[in-house]
Amino acid sequence: xxxxxxxxxxxxxxxxxxxxxxxxxxxxxxxxxxxxxxxxxxxxxxxxxxxxxxxxxxxxxxxxxxxxxxxxxxxxxxxxxxxxxxxxxxxxxxxxxxxxxxxxxxxxxxxxxxxxxxxxxxxxxxxxxxxxxxxxxxxxxxxxxxxxxxxxxxxxxxxxxxxxxxxxxxxxxxxxxxxxxxxxxxxxxxxxxxxxxxxxxxxxxxxxxxxxxxxxxxxxxxxxxxxxxxxxxxxxxxxxxxxxxxxxxxxxxxxxxxxxxxxxxxxxxxxxxxxxxxxxxxxxxxxxxxxxxxxxxxxxxxxxxxxxxxxxxxxxxxxxxxxxxxxxxxxxxxxxxxxxxxxxxxxxxxxxxxxxxxxxxxxxxxxxxxxxxxxxxxxxxxxxxxxxxxxxxxxxxxxxxxxxxxxxxxxxxxxxxxxxxxxxxxxxxxxxxxxxxxxxxxxxxxxxxxxxxxxxxxxxxxxxxxxxxxxxxxxxxxxxxxxxxxxxxxxxxxxxxxxxxxxxxxxxxxxxxxxxxxxxx
Amino acid sequence: xxxxxxxxxxxxxxxxxxxxxxxxxxxxxxxxxxxxxxxxxxxxxxxxxxxxxxxxxxxxxxxxxxxxxxxxxxxxxxxxxxxxxxxxxxxxxxxxxxxxxxxxxxxxxxxxxxxxxxxxxxxxxxxxxxxxxxxxxxxxxxxxxxxxxxxxxxxxxxxxxxxxxxxxxxxxxxxxxxxxxxxxxxxxxxxxxxxxxxxxxxxxxxxxxxxxxxxxxxxxxxxxxxxxxxxxxxxxxxxxxxxxxxxxxxxxxxxxxxxxxxxxxxxxxxxxxxxxxxxxxxxxxxxxxxxxxxxxxxxxxxxxx
Numbered sequence: 001x002x003x004x005x006x007x008x009x010x011x012x013x014x015x016x017x018x019x020x021x022x023x024x025x026x027x028x029x030x031x032x033x034x035x036x037x038x039x040x041x042x043x044x045x046x047x048x049x050x051x052x053x054x055x056x057x058x059x060x061x062x063x064x065x066x067x068x069x070x071x072x073x074x075x076x077x078x079x080x081x082x083x084x085x086x087x088x089x090x091x092x093x094x095x096x097x098x099x100x101x102x103x104x105x106x107x108x109x110x111x112x113x114x115x116x117x118x119x120x121x122x123x124x125x126x127x128x129x130x131x132x133x134x135x136x137x138x139x140x141x142x143x144x145x146x147x148x149x150x151x152x153x154x155x156x157x158x159x160x161x162x163x164x165x166x167x168x169x170x171x172x173x174x175x176x177x178x179x180x181x182x183x184x185x186x187x188x189x190x191x192x193x194x195x196x197x198x199x200x201x202x203x204x205x206x207x208x209x210x211x212x213x214x215x216x217x218x219x220x221x222x223x224x225x226x227x228x229x230x231x232x233x234x235x236x237x238x239x240x241x242x243x244x245x246x247x248x249x250x251x252x253x254x255x256x257x258x259x260x261x262x263x264x265x266x267x268x269x270x271x272x273x274x275x276x277x278x279x280x281x282x283x284x285x286x287x288x289x290x291x292x293x294x295x296x297x298x299x300x301x302x303x304x305x306x307x308x309x310x311x312x313x314x315x316x317x318x319x320x321x322x323x324x325x326x327x328x329x330x331x332x333x334x335x336x337x338x339x340x341x342x343x344x345x346x347x348x349x350x351x352x353x354x355x356x357x358x359x360x361x362x363x364x365x366x367x368x369x370x371x372x373x374x375x376x377x378x379x380x381x382x383x384x385x386x387x388x389x390x391x392x393x394x395x396x397x398x399x400x401x402x403x404x405x406x407x408x409x410x411x412x413x414x415x416x417x418x419x420x421x422x423x424x425x426x427x428x429x430x431x432x433x434x435x436x437x438x439x440x441x442x443x444x445x446x447x448x449x450x451x452x453x454x455x456x457x458x459x460x461x462x463x464x465x466x467x468x469x470x471x472x473x474x475x476x477x478x479x480x481x482x483x484x485x486x487x488x489x490x491x492x493x494x495x496x497x498x499x500x501x502x503x504x505x506x507x508x509x510x511x512x513x514x515x516x517x518x519x520x521x
Numbered sequence: 522x523x524x525x526x527x528x529x530x531x532x533x534x535x536x537x538x539x540x541x542x543x544x545x546x547x548x549x550x551x552x553x554x555x556x557x558x559x560x561x562x563x564x565x566x567x568x569x570x571x572x573x574x575x576x577x578x579x580x581x582x583x584x585x586x587x588x589x590x591x592x593x594x595x596x597x598x599x600x601x602x603x604x605x606x607x608x609x610x611x612x613x614x615x616x617x618x619x620x621x622x623x624x625x626x627x628x629x630x631x632x633x634x635x636x637x638x639x640x641x642x643x644x645x646x647x648x649x650x651x652x653x654x655x656x657x658x659x660x661x662x663x664x665x666x667x668x669x670x671x672x673x674x675x676x677x678x679x680x681x682x683x684x685x686x687x688x689x690x691x692x693x694x695x696x697x698x699x700x701x702x703x704x705x706x707x708x709x710x711x712x713x714x715x716x717x718x719x720x721x722x723x724x725x726x727x728x729x730x731x732x733x734x735x736x737x738x739x740x741x742x743x744x745x746x747x748x749x750x751x752x753x754x755x756x757x758x759x760x761x762x763x764x765x766x767x768x769x770x771x772x773x774x775x776x777x778x779x780x781x782x783x784x785x786x787x788x789x790x791x792x793x794x795x796x797x798x799x800x801x802x803x804x805x806x807x808x809x810x811x812x813x814x815x816x817x818x819x820x821x822x823x824x825x826x
Contacts, residue, residue, distance in 0.1 A: 056784065059602050141571070143559075214614060214776035215687065238686060240774040241784075244669060248684040249774075251677045405789055409556045412568075444564070 047519070049218075049234035050502060051255040052512055053246045057214050057239035062197035063181035064135045067143035072179075073512045074217050074237050079181030079202030082109065082128065083174050087516075089335050089429050089508060091174055095123060095182055095203065104169040104464055105152075111160040115226045117184045118207045125156040130185035132164070147176050169462040171469060175428040205230045205515035214239060219514075230515045250275055250497045257504060257512060261495040263324035263377065275497050279324075280506040282492040284425035285331050285434070286376050288369075288386060289486045291416040291447040297365055298418050304484035306356035308346040310393045311386060311488050320385050321378055321490070328489040330477050331424065331434050335508060338431025338460075338473030343481050345488075353393045362395070368417035370400045372407040376423045377492060383421055386488065411445055419487060420447075427509050431473040432461050439480055448485040529813070533806040540802040541592055544795045545585050553577075554601055554789035575601065588795075597799065598792035602785075607792035611778055611800055617687060618770070618777035622762040624697040629705035630755065634744075637712030641720065641747075642739060652709060659706030668699040668772040685774040696773040700766060704758040711754050716747040749819055756812030760805040 058071035063079060066072070084094040096109040115123040132154050135142045150170040155163040166173060187201050200208045203226070206219035217237040223229045238255070240246045246258040247265060251274055261269070261277065269275050290298050297303050313327045329343040367390075371383035380401055387397040397419070402410065410416055422445060426433035437443040441454045453476045460472035480486075496506050504517035555572045572578050576587070591598060597608040640652040675695060676684030683692045719725065720743055728738045767779035778797060785793035 060604070141574070212776075214617075214781060238774070239776075240685060241780065242771050242774065245672070245685045245772060245774050248672050248677050249686070252680055252684045254683055254686065403552070404787075405552050405554075405557045409553060412556065 047233045049236050050232050050257070050514060050517070050519070051236045051238060051249075052514075053238055053240045053249060053255045053258040055239065055241055055246075055260055058211075058217070060197045061200045061208075061211060061217075062193065063131075063183055063200070064140065064142045064144055065197055069510050070237075070239070073510070074219075075181050075200060075202075076204070076511055077206040077219055077235065077514055078200045078204045078208055079183070080115075080204050081178055081180060082111075082182060083178045085178045085429070085509065087505065087507060091178055094178075095128075096177075099174055101464060102163070105166045107164040107166070107173055108157075109162050109164065111162065112226070113160055115203050116224060117187070117203050118201050118222060119184075119187065121184050121186055123182070123184075123203055124159045125162045126185040127182055128162050129154045129156055130188055131180065131182045134183075134188075135180065144180070148180065150176075169464055171462075171464050171466070172428050172430045172432055175430050175433075179427060206235060225515070227515070231518055232514050235514050247275075247497060250499055253499060256499040256502045258497045259494075259510075259512075261497045263322035263493075263495060266322070266324075266495060269497060274500060276500055277495065277497055278504070278506050279493050279495045280508055281326060281333065281335075282425070282494040283333070283335075283427050283429075283509045284376075284423050284492045285328060285333060285489055286325075286379070286382075286421065286423040286492060287331050287438075287486050287489045288383075288419060288421050289438075289447055290484070291414075291418055291420065292483075292485065293414070293447055293449055294417070297360065297362055298367065300360050301484055302356055303360035303362055304487070305346070306353045306360055306362075306393070307390055307395060308353075308484050308487055309349045309356065310353035310389055310395075311346070312348045312389060313345060313488055313490070314348070316382060316385050316389075316488075317490060320381050324377060324493040324495060326491040326493065328491050330481060331438060331486060331489050332426075332431055332477070333491050333508075336426065336429055336431055336434065337466075338435075338470055338477070340474040340477045342474075343477060346484075350393055357393055357395070364394075364396050366396050366398050367419060368398050368400055370402055370407065370410060370416055370420040372404050372421065373401050375404050375407070376421075379421060379423075414447060416447055423492070425510075429509075431469075431477075432457075435473070435476060436461060439476075439485055448480070448483065450479060450483055450485075453479040453483070526810075526814075529810050533810065536806055537799065537802055540799060541589060541795070542585075544798040545588060546581075548789070548791040548794050549581060551786075551789060554791060557789055558601060592799070597796040600785075600793045601790045602788050602793075603790075607790075607796040608800070610793060611781070611797045614776065614778045614781045615800075617775060618763065618766055618779060621693065621696055621700065621769070621775060621777060622759065622766055624693050625700035625762055626704065626755070626759060628697050629701040629708055629758075632701075633705045633708035633712060634751075637709045638716060638739065638744060640709070640713045641716035644717065649713075652713070656706040656710050659702045660710075662702065664699060664703070664768045665772055667702055668696070668769060671695045671699060672772070685772075687776055692773075696769050696775055699772070700762060700769045704755075704762060707758065708751055708754055712747060712751050715750045716743060719743045719747045745819065749816065752812055752815050752819065756808050756815075759808050760801075763801060763804060 054070045054073065056070050058066065058074055059068065060066055060071065061075060063075050081094050082096040083099065084092045086092050095112050095115060097112050098110045100108055102108050109128070111125060111128065112123070117123060132148060132151060134140055135144050135148050136151050138145070150166045150168065150173070151164055152167045153165040155165065157163055164173065181202060183196065184201060188196055198211065205222055205225045205227070207222050209218040209220050211217045215238065219235045221230045221233050240249065243260060243262050243265070247261065247269065249255040250258050251272060253274065266277055269277050290304055292299050317323065317325045317327055327345055329345040330340070332339045334341065369383060369387055371380055373380040383399060387399045390397045411420070411422060424434060424438060435457045438445050439448060439453065440446055440457045441449045456472045456476035456479070460469045460476070463469050463472065494506060494510060498504055501519055502517055503520050555568055555575065555577055559568045559571055576584065588598060597606065599605060600607045600610055603610060636652050636655070640649040643649055672684045672695065675682045682695055686692060725738060725743055728742050766777060767783055769775065770777045770780040771783065782794060782797045785797070
């Protein structure tokens with residue numbers, strides 16, 4: 001009997017699905033927007049919506065259900081975070097007005113009073129507790145859990161004070177909280193998880209209007225936003241996978257902000273008066289590293305140093321990346337806490353490289369170089385050029401181009417054979433977020449082991465004194481540079497195209513905040 | 522006729538079982554979806570837990586039987602990435618693809634039939650030469666090239682039409698033209714040659730001898746007979762229009778199934794890929810059946826047993 005009912009319900013679902021298909025066929029083009037992107041639907045005299053083009057659609061609009069930039073960018077306009085990261089990537093008060101440590105594992109947060117959610121509910125401590133506990137609950141299987149797994153408990157002291165207890169000293173907690181969107185506890189309890197994921201409701205500058213999957217997410221300004229109403233009235237996010245299509249939609253005035261513009265298009269676009277090109281150094285560093293754990297010739301530091309001196313980084317960045325990158329000495333960018341400006345990249349010196357290669361006892365063994373293709377800007381091409389420069393000094397490099405899924409599998413199982421390329425966008429803006437996973441002994445992506453740097457990284461991780469942490473990171477970075485754990489690092493440059501009617505400055509963390517954008521016409 | 526239909530339905534069911542089997546094992550050969558789903562810095566235990574939750578730790582044949590049992594009651598599994606029933610997700614995107622494909626098909630037929638007829642009746646004339654040139658162009662231009670060309674000319678330079686996305690009816694024009702180009706020119710060529718064959722036959726001479734007007738002879742008598750091979754081509758082309766819309770959908774940011782399935786393949790979202798392949802197979806099988814049945818309507822000489 002039970003089975004029959006399930007069958008009937010399924011049949012009913014199918015019938016309604018077929019009806020949906022037919023209805024969609026008949027009613028396609030229900031919203032009317034001309035080629036100028038004009039808002040036929042929002043009435044005469046209204047401001048035209050600002051259209052943002054990203055490469056893909058969000059998989060979900062649940063703040064705890066994703067770990068991806070396109071979803072984050074949409075949610076970031078609907079929700080607030082406890083702590084804000086400003087344009088300079090520094091932390092400032094958000095929904096929390098102040099935060100301090102009571103002891104090594106207890107943080108006290110004072111919350112902002114008088115903030116209202118879009119449905120009129122008042123924001124308070126219960127919302128903070130609900131937001132965090134949902135993410136750290138293993139049963140929820142949130143892809144964001146790793147960000148906050150150091151948190152043990154959230155205690156409500158009063159309506160506007162919470163204590164966050166961590167299982168060990170965790171100095172980067174504020175950095176982590178700066179990327180978690182605060183939901184309403186009442187809204188979640190009342191409507192449940194599925195509804196929340198499809199109908200986001202926060203305290204942020206924009207209210208959610210609708211989401212037509214693969215087509216658009218529509219938001220409208222929240223006039224009661226506690227920081228002041230946004231100037232731009234309506235915002236539409238659209239997924240457009242093809243870069244050429246994103247560009248042409250900016251050129252035709254159908255869209256206002258487009259992400260990921262290929263560097264080779266920039267020259268031509270600079271001559272188009274209807275387009276502005278803006279760029280910013282990215283949070284993402286791409287690196288080519290050695291698998292030093294497996295011994296062999298790659299385990300020999302002299303060999304690695306020889307290879308490092310064989311790379312003409314300036315020429316690679318100018319010619320292969322078309323200038324869309326910055327050569328780095330280490331995997332940290334200058335904006336990351338712990339960055340050491342005194343460390344210089346290995347200079348290009350092919351003669352020294354050949355000498356060191358001979359000294360290292362290299363016998364012509366084949367060195368495998370694993371690279372992804374299409375994951376980072378010009379990744380395969382960079383790998384080919386690097387391999388070419390290594391071959392020039394007499395290293396027998398075999399380039400292996402992997403599909404991304406296989407490449408990730410290779411990295412996490414630590415099966416890389418010799419050299420490999422990977423990128424890392426450490427949005428905590430703290431050295432720990434790069435050094436622990438990539439360069440410490442038990443890091444998920446670490447292929448290098450050094451007792452000296454390992455100990456320094458581990459110590460810095462649980463030290464609450466920031467000056468001391470910085471000193472430890474400088475020491476660790478110098479050691480890793482001495483070890484030649486990485487062959488080359490470069491910081492990606494994020495390139496955007498915008499229409500001329502909007503004034504918007506991109507951020508290093510790829511966030512697109514419309515509250516800080518202005519229409520100029 | 523009835524028995525023939527039953528027999529063809531039996532064949533169709535066999536094809537669908539084969540497609541289910543193939544798509545299941547082919548997707549499994551592409552690698553591990555759990556690795557892509559888990560956060561990059563997940564521990565080995567977390568990955569294993571996820572794998573168990575999703576049932577990917579079970580033997581392959583057990584997974585297949587489980588999936589197949591689901592398919593029998595129209596349950597195609599949940600999307601690994603979106604957590605919703607895979608077939609419903611594909612269905613949601615079907616209207617965009619179908620409306621574009623049918624617009625392209627209508628456009629192709631509407632343009633191809635008159636040109637094809639005129640090319641045949643005025644064989645060797647200027648219009649025939651132009652038709653041949655058009656056919657050559659349409660058959661040899663790659664879809665992505667034509668699409669981008671149209672965007673540059675009509676979207677970016679002239680600003681007459683939107684360069685992408687699905688908004689009002691104007692947004693259908695460029696992708697439909699792109700998609701229709703190849704089909705249109707195939708129909709044109711087939712119709713021209715079949716028309717030429719028919720025009721040389723005895724019954725046409727008889728019709729003319731009876732004193733019927735040229736218009737009646739060409740359109741009532743000749744065209745009806747010349748359309749037979751065209752129906753086959755249209756049937757075949759509809760299948761390729763549906764699956765071939767992948768490139769067009771990507772270029773024009775069209776929110777249809779093609780683009781969605783490409784994303785699903787990259788994400789190793791097995792259940793979505795399987796559901797889409799099944800649905801496409803179903804549509805193509807249905808079109809082939811309909812084509813065969815249309816034959817007997819158009820040409821009473823063809824009878825099925």
